[in-house]
Amino acid sequence: MLYNVAGINPFLEKQITVIAPLKERVTSGTVTFRLLPSFMLQLTGLPIKNLVANFGTTTNYNLITNSVVSTTNPIVNFTTSGTKTFTFTVTFSNNTTETLTASMYIEVPPVATTTFRATTAFPLEEDFVGTDGITTETAGNIAFQGYNETTETKGTLEYRTYYNLVTNDGSTQSKIRKEIIILDGYDPGDGRKIYTESLGYSQDKSSLYELMYYDHDNNPATLKENLVEKLRNAPYGFDVTLVNFPAGADYIERNAMAVVSLLQRETAKLEANGSTEKIALIGPSMGGLISRYALAYMEKNNLNHNTRLWVSFDSPHLGANIPIGAQENLYFYGYKGRKDQAKIKFDENFRSPAARQMLIEQLDYVQENAPYPTDLMPNGTVSNGGNNNTNFRQQFQTRLNTNGLAGSSGYPQNVRKIAMINGTTNGTKTNTENQMFLELAAFKIIKYGQIFGTPLQTKINVARIEDRFMGTPYSTTQTFSGKAIYFAGWNNNFPYAINGIVTRTNINPRGSMDNVPGGTFNTQGIIKDEFDVALNEQIPGRKSIEWRTYTPNHAFIPTVSSLAFKNPNFNWSTALNRNLVCDPNNKEIYFDSYFAPSKNEEHVFVSAENANWLIKELEGNAQVPHFPIGKNVLSGPDSFCTNATYSFNDVCKIPSVPVWSVSGNIQIINQTDYAVEVVKTNADAYGYAEITATFQNGQKLIKKVWIGQPYIFGSNPSPAELEYFVDVNLCPVETQTLCLGGDTYENRKTICVAGLDSNSQWEIVKLSGNFNWNRSNNVLYIHPYTLGQISFKVRVSNSCGFSNWVTFTLNVDKCNSNGFLMRGDALTTYMIYPNPSKDMVYIDLRDQNNLPEIKSKVYGELYDLMGNLKSNVEIVDHKAVFSVNGLNKGIYVLKIYINGNEESHQIAVE
Numbered sequence: 001m002l003y004n005v006a007g008i009n010p011f012l013e014k015q016i017t018v019i020a021p022l023k024e025r026v027t028s029g030t031v032t033f034r035l036l037p038s039f040m041l042q043l044t045g046l047p048i049k050n051l052v053a054n055f056g057t058t059t060n061y062n063l064i065t066n067s068v069v070s071t072t073n074p075i076v077n078f079t080t081s082g083t084k085t086f087t088f089t090v091t092f093s094n095n096t097t098e099t100l101t102a103s104m105y106i107e108v109p110p111v112a113t114t115t116f117r118a119t120t121a122f123p124l125e126e127d128f129v130g131t132d133g134i135t136t137e138t139a140g141n142i143a144f145q146g147y148n149e150t151t152e153t154k155g156t157l158e159y160r161t162y163y164n165l166v167t168n169d170g171s172t173q174s175k176i177r178k179e180i181i182i183l184d185g186y187d188p189g190d191g192r193k194i195y196t197e198s199l200g201y202s203q204d205k206s207s208l209y210e211l212m213y214y215d216h217d218n219n220p221a222t223l224k225e226n227l228v229e230k231l232r233n234a235p236y237g238f239d240v241t242l243v244n245f246p247a248g249a250d251y252i253e254r255n256a257m258a259v260v261s262l263l264q265r266e267t268a269k270l271e272a273n274g275s276t277e278k279i280a281l282i283g284p285s286m287g288g289l290i291s292r293y294a295l296a297y298m299e300k301n302n303l304n305h306n307t308r309l310w311v312s313f314d315s316p317h318l319g320a321n322i323p324i325g326a327q328e329n330l331y332f333y334g335y336k337g338r339k340d341q342a343k344i345k346f347d348e349n350f351r352s353p354a355a356r357q358m359l360i361e362q363l364d365y366v367q368e369n370a371p372y373p374t375d376l377m378p379n380g381t382v383s384n385g386g387n388n389n390t391n392f393r394q395q396f397q398t399r400l401n402t403n404g405l406a407g408s409s410g411y412p413q414n415v416r417k418i419a420m421i422n423g424t425t426n427g428t429k430t431n432t433e434n435q436m437f438l439e440l441a442a443f444k445i446i447k448y449g450q451i452f453g454t455p456l457q458t459k460i461n462v463a464r465i466e467d468r469f470m471g472t473p474y475s476t477t478q479t480f481s482g483k484a485i486y487f488a489g490w491n492n493n494f495p496y497a498i499n500g501i502v503t504r505t506n507i508n509p510r511g512s513m514d515n516v517p518g519g520t521f522n523t524q525g526i527i528k529d530e531f532d533v534a535l536n537e538q539i540p541g542r543k544s545i546e547w548r549t550y551t552p553n554h555a556f557i558p559t560v561s562s563l564a565f566k567n568p569n570f571n572w573s574t575a576l577n578r579n580l581v582c583d584p585n586n587k588e589i590y591f592d593s594y595f596a597p598s599k600n601e602e603h604v605f606v607s608a609e610n611a612n613w614l615i616k617e618l619e620g621n622a623q624v625p626h627f628p629i630g631k632n633v634l635s636g637p638d639s640f641c642t643n644a645t646y647s648f649n650d651v652c653k654i655p656s657v658p659v660w661s662v663s664g665n666i667q668i669i670n671q672t673d674y675a676v677e678v679v680k681t682n683a684d685a686y687g688y689a690e691i692t693a694t695f696q697n698g699q700k701l702i703k704k705v706w707i708g709q710p711y712i713f714g715s716n717p718s719p720a721e722l723e724y725f726v727d728v729n730l731c732p733v734e735t736q737t738l739c740l741g742g743d744t745y746e747n748r749k750t751i752c753v754a755g756l757d758s759n760s761q762w763e764i765v766k767l768s769g770n771f772n773w774n775r776s777n778n779v780l781y782i783h784p785y786t787l788g789q790i791s792f793k794v795r796v797s798n799s800c801g802f803s804n805w806v807t808f809t810l811n812v813d814k815c816n817s818n819g820f821l822m823r824g825d826a827l828t829t830y831m832i833y834p835n836p837s838k839d840m841v842y843i844d845l846r847d848q849n850n851l852p853e854i855k856s857k858v859y860g861e862l863y864d865l866m867g868n869l870k871s872n873v874e875i876v877d878h879k880a881v882f883s884v885n886g887l888n889k890g891i892y893v894l895k896i897y898i899n900g901n902e903e904s905h906q907i908a909v910e
Contacts, residue, residue: 015045019088020102022866024888027213027224029108031055034073035063038536038545050091056084067093081108081223109213109224120170126161127194133158134258134265142257146353147395155250155258159243160194162228166237176239177275179266180231180618183259184208185285185604186355187248188348194242208242214606227611236619241266245290249352252286253399256293260303263294267306278308280618284604285557286354288315289400295412296404309617310415312591314422314519314604318561318568319360319393321513322350323437323554324504325467326523327363328480332500337484341534356392360513360561361470411564411590418617419594420610422519422601423559426628427575428874430520430555430600432859432897433472433512438524439549440465442535445542460485462539465531467524469514469554476505509569514554516572519603521556551861552869556603564590577630582652593617596627613697624656626697634693639706639757641800646691646703647675654701658693665689665707680707687711688754710755710796712806757798767791767807784812841907843873843880843896860896862907884909 004010022039033055042048051064053074061074078084088100134141136154143152159181163174184192195209209228216225231238243262245255266279283291291310298305327350334343349355356362403410411417431437442463464483471477480502506512528550535545560572563580565588576596580588595613609626616623633653636646648654657673665685670677678691686708693701764773769790772783784790793807843860860873860880870892873882884892884907892907 013044017048017090017098017100019090019100021086021104023104025105025107025220027107027109029078029106030075031078031106032073032075033061035069036532036536037069038532038543040069046092046094046096048090049093049095050089052089054087056086078106078108081106107220107223109210109226122170122173124163124165124168124170124174126163126174127158128160129158134261138261140264141261144251144254144257146251146254147392153254155245155247155254155256157243157245157255157258157262158194159241159262162232162240162242164232164237164239166233166235175273176241176266176269177273178236178277179239179241179270180280180282181241181243181262181266182208182282183243183284183287183291184245184248185283185287186358187245188352188355190244190246190248192244192248194244208244211604212606214608214611216608216611218608227606231615231618234615234619238618243287249348249354251353252289252357252396253293256290256297259290259294260298260305263298263305263307264303267304270306278306280309280311281307282311282313283315284313285315286358288312289317289358292317292411293400293403295415296408296410299408299412299414300404305412305415307412307415310412310417311614311617312417312419312562312564314420314557314562316358316557316561317564317590318558320358320557320561321360321518321555322521322523323467323469323479323514324361324363325437325469325479326527326554328500328502329438329465329467329482329527331363332480332482332498333484336498336500339534341530345530353392357396359393361508362393409566409590416617416622417591418623419563419589419591420614421557421559421562421594421596422603422605423517423555423557423562423596424598424600424628425517425559425563425576425596426598427573427577428517428600429515429573430518430553431469431515431551433469433515434475434477435469435515435551435897436466436549437469437551437554438465438467438527439547440528440531441546441548442539443544443546444539445544459544463531463535470504470506470508470512472512473506473509476503478502479504510560511572513558513572516555516558516560517600518555518558519562519605520553520600521603522552523554523556524550525552547867550867553602555600559596563594563596566590577628577653578650579625579627579652579655581625593623594625594627595623596625598628624696626655626699629654629699629701634691634701634703636691636703637705637757639708639755639798639800641708643669643677643679644705645675645677646705648693654693654695655699656696658695658701661692661694663690666691706755706798708755709800710753710760710798710803712794712796712803713752713754753796753803755798755800755803756796759797759799761797763795763802765793765805767793769812771812782810784810787812841882841884841894843875858896858898860894863893863895865891865893 002010021033033053035051040048047067048064049067050062053061053063055061055074055076056078057076059074059076061070063070063074083103083105086102086104088102090098090100092098131137134155134157136156138154141154143154145152161176161179163176164178167177168174193207195207209226212227213224214227216230228240228242231240243259245258247255263279263281270277270279281291281295283289292312292315295305295307295310297303327346330342330346330350333339334341334346350359350362401410405413440463441461443459444462445459461483462485464481466478466481468477468479470479478501480500482500483498485497510516528547532545535543558572559576560568563576567588581591581593595610597607597610601607613623613626630653633648633650634646635649637644648658651674660668660671660676662668662676662678665681665687666678666689667681668676669679676691678689687706688704689707691703691705695701769784769788769792770786771790771792772785773792782790782792789809789811791807791809793805795803795805797803858875860875861869862871862873862882862884863869864887870887871882871884873880873894875896887909889909892909894905894907896903896905
């Protein structure tokens with residue numbers, strides 16, 4: 001019998017040390033490296049005595065000295081982009097050493113070309129700050145009295161003009177002639193400046209200039225372009241002015257009055273320079289509301305704004321959203337928990353005038369005169385923007401909508417109005433209602449003795465967080481649960497403990513604002529990072545901090561809000577894949593045109609596509625709307641024998657009149673604006689053909705159609721054959737071996753056919769072996785019952801006739817998921833099987849006998865082992881297919897959610 005002997009270790013122990021950065025890529029020339037005690041995981045073995053790091057430069061940094069982690073965070077400047085190798089020299093407690101390496105890609109943003117123009121006689125950039133900006137003393141600056149204020153005060157702003165490099169070369173005083181003004185958005189505390197003084201131009205996210213960098217060619221390997229530099233170097237020679245509001249969370253109306261003064265000042269400059277050009281005004285985020293109010297105010301009061309184009313960039317015209325659970329979180333720990341940092345964050349983000357004007361849903365119960373309330377807040381409903389008896393949001397919405405010319409609903413009229421948004425219009429949600437998005441359990445580990453030399457210890461739960469998104473309309477959700485225990489010196493004295501649980505009813509009939517399509521923001525990620533730092537500071541000694549759930553991102557600016565729907569009283573998750581300005585006399589929104597992406601993006605994210613669309617508008621070339629076009633808007637047969645007609649029956653489902661083109665095996669014999677008739681180029685033409693509709697904004701819709709009778713793909717399709725597939729994901733390339741018995745759940749061979757239609761008929765002839773078959777959705781399933789070889793032949797028809805017979809011979813073996821599928825836990829109802837040749841992962845819910853009743857949406861999420869969300873997976877009719885192409889090699893975790901339960905599967909990407 002094998003048994004333990006006291007004092008003798010039955011295991012051969014080895015020690016391995018792994019050190020790595022927690023980011024694969026950093027877009028900055030200046031990187032701060034931080035080592036927190038919580039980043040160190042040591043289960044057993046020799047402790048680290050000293051740790052010296054070299055980050056690919058000539059300088060070494062002592063991260064750990066005599067077992068003490070340094071509180072100094074090295075700041076390393078990199079001058080070139082590329083993969084940098086880091087070296088770590090470890091000295092253990094027994095004075096043995098080990099050298100480890102790790103790598104990270106550093107992308108150094110390009111230096112603006114104007115940096116090299118500092119020797120010019122006259123500057124090519126000019127700052128208007130301090131007394132040179134728009135101040136309380138500026139003539140014509142209009143004062144504004146806030147809703148809870150007793151006196152009027154004036155807003156201020158500062159700006160920098162980047163002069164065009166077509167008519168300005170620095171030899172004479174630079175002048176504006178064709179100006180674009182870009183405003184800042186919500187910025188409490190004025191943490192985001194125009195540029196970083198120490199660098200001349202910013203290389204960090206704290207400046208407006210740096211935010212203008214974007215991936216102009218959708219290639220992460222190439223250097224990004226800066227939109228400011230692209231515009232000032234363009235043939236038109238734009239002058240670009242970046243505007244900062246020092247009071248970045250003040251009343252929107254007050255900052256708008258400062259913009260009124262700015263527009264008047266810049267108009268006077270243009271006139272003095274002899275330019276007849278008008279201004280283009282771009283308002284990202286809250287800047288869209290500020291600019292909207294300013295332009296409409298000037299029109300209402302007969303003031304010349306001299307503006308030709310107004311761009312609203314993901315602006316919350318119908319309100320913004322922060323999950324009420326996140327608001328409760330900060331309020332709980334900041335006010336009831338008496339944590340000043342959380343209290344400051346809450347006040348900055350949720351109690352500033354601008355926040356209370358924009359947030360759709362806010363905590364009603366915030367005690368103005370009690371800094372540390374005894375209760376969290378009452379359970380029940382959440383209003384759309386109240387704070388005690390002063391409902392800022394309702395007052396602001398009324399003022400916003402009644403501003404401007406009569407009948408304008410507060411939108412400027414004497415200007416072209418376009419919107420760029422970051423939320424999609426295809427109905428894809430950002431998350432799921434009632435979903436847990438943060439779950440924390442933090443423990444203090446206390447030793448209380450030992451037995452036989454083994455330390456005895458216990459864990460005390462000192463902090464807990466459970467945050468959920470709001471549920472569906474009129475449903476009730478526990479949005480927040482929190483707990484904290486505060487020690488005095490950690491000697492088991494408990495000065496006080498706090499607990500809080502909040503249950504809320506969603507009274508918003510338009511949906512759960514946390515989950516609707518829209519531009520996203522990661523409030524929960526900010527909270528998570530803040531808690532990591534705070535808990536490490538406040539829990540001395542040994543601890544365990546477990547983030548059991550972290551779902552990044554939530555809907556921040558709902559798509560319906562950023563598009564400014566005239567009638568928003570509908571479910572905001574409804575797909576909007578249509579031209580919302582198709583009828584110029586009955587537009588659904590207040591804009592003349594708009595750009596919507598195919599998926600939800602980060603708030604105010606600049607892509608190559610939306611930047612190119614915007615630049616054409618700035619150049620004076622009006623663009624039709626850009627939005628995800630539905631797959632089935634072009635009607636016509638999926639296959640034809642000789643000729644066929646294809647048409648757009650609903651012209652408001654496409655952006656504009658298309659330009660038609662076809663592949664070489666068919667030709668156009670007749671066409672109108674919205675229809676085209678095609679015919680085979682010759683009698684032998686066979687296979688897939690393409691019909692392409694190209695729209696004015698550059699979008700293309702390609703329809704693949706089949707010519708002739710069906711084609712059956714054999715057991716090993718050739719590359720030439722695979723070109724026939726409409727969607728290779730629907731027909732995975734499988735092995736020649738079917739599995740019988742073992743741990744496999746179902747055995748099948750999928751016969752892949754191109755050219756099926758509604759008239760298709762199958763014929764199958766058994767040649768040898770014991771098997772059966774059935775059909776589902778035009779897929780033929782083969783089920784073997786004994787070991788050995790089976791053989792059969794198949795043919796299939798469409799309206800053009802039958803295909804040739806194709807014979808299949810397969811081996812039936814007793815195997816354990818080596819045939820063609822990979823199975824997870826034996827109790828799961830899901831099967832997941834990757835297709836390595838196509839980088840696809842398939843999910844099939846097939847256990848129909850044991851399938852529970854589906855009571856909620858079934859969906860999945862793919863994470864890497866660091867907890868970073870890589871892909872959202874929507875499961876429809878119990879099936880899903882998604883690609884892992886582009887992911888690094890390694891193990892990933894696929895979480896599947898059904899009826900509020902979660903199951904996990906590991907996916908190996910080779």
